[in-house]
Amino acid sequence: VILIIAGTDRKNSNTRKIANHVQALFTENGAETQLLDLAELQQSSMGGPYYGKAVGPDALVRAQELVLNADGIYVCVPEYNGSMPGALKYFIDHWKYPDAFEFRPFALCGLGTTWGGLRPVEHLQGVFGYRNAFIYPERVFLREIYKIMQDGALTDPFLLDLLRKQVQGFLAFVNALKAAGLDANSRRTTASPS
Numbered sequence: 410v411i412l413i414i415a416g417t418d419r420k421n422s423n424t425r426k427i428a429n430h431v432q433a434l435f436t437e438n439g440a441e442t443q444l445l446d447l448a449e450l451q452q453s454s455m456g457g458p459y460y461g462k463a464v465g466p467d468a469l470v471r472a473q474e475l476v477l478n479a480d481g482i483y484v485c486v487p488e489y490n491g492s493m494p495g496a497l498k499y500f501i502d503h504w505k506y507p508d509a510f511e512f513r514p515f516a517l518c519g520l521g522t523t524w525g526g527l528r529p530v531e532h533l534q535g536v537f538g539y540r541n542a543f544i545y546p547e548r549v550f551l552r553e554i555y556k557i558m559q560d561g562a563l564t565d566p567f568l569l570d571l572l573r574k575q576v577q578g579f580l581a582f583v584n585a586l587k588a589a590g591l592d593a594n595s596r597r598t599t600a601s602p603s
């Protein structure tokens with residue numbers, strides 16, 4: 410399963426709309442998906458006692474299970490004040506580590522105005538890289554996001570094609586890591602008992 414994260418809790422966000430497109434592209438390429446929109450994960454379900462543990466209120470545990478069981482994780486991230494939204498970092502800070510990060514494949518797409526979310530994407534590369542994730546090298550940046558969304562949809566064939574190629578490449582990346590037994594889930598199932 411590929412988990413797609415819409416990385417803001419802003420209701421009716423452009424990020425969620427792009428995540429819907431990305432989900433359709435994964436489906437078109439035969440992948441099973443789950444979509445997690447941070448607007449549906451109450452911030453009140455997180456907090457001090459639950460950092461890094463995969464425990465806590467049901468909604469948080471379920472969200473963490475999606476992360477821990479995914480074969481690959483695709484994050485759509487908007488730029489807020491030169492970085493990722495605090496809500497996304499706050500959610501990530503609740504993930505169980507190293508399990509939620511280490512040897513887990515990630516792909517990234519940024520949204521923004523002038524720079525198309527370059528900064529939050531690179532900040533996320535720093536975070537996931539620090540935690541030993543496998544980061545798919547091809548990223549997509551959606552610039553001038555207010556102009557390219559027509560009635561809430563992405564219609565530009567060039568941009569849709571960039572996303573399609575990235576999705577196809579990421580699926581090949583996930584499958585190659587799995588075939589080699591390198592990704593987190595393969596290690597978990599093939600590890601010899603100690």
Ligand SMILES: Cc1cc2nc3c(=O)[nH]c(=O)nc-3n(C[C@H](O)[C@H](O)[C@H](O)COP(=O)(O)O)c2cc1C
Nearest residue numbers: 419422423424487488489490491520521522523554
């Ligand atoms: C709090 C906030 C801060 C923002 N800061 C930036 C920014 O620093 N750079 C940028 O390109 N866009 C910025 N934007 C615009 C977002 O990139 C834009 O709203 C876009 O639609 C993606 O966000 P959304 O998913 O919330 O719709 C900001 C938006 C908000 C709500």
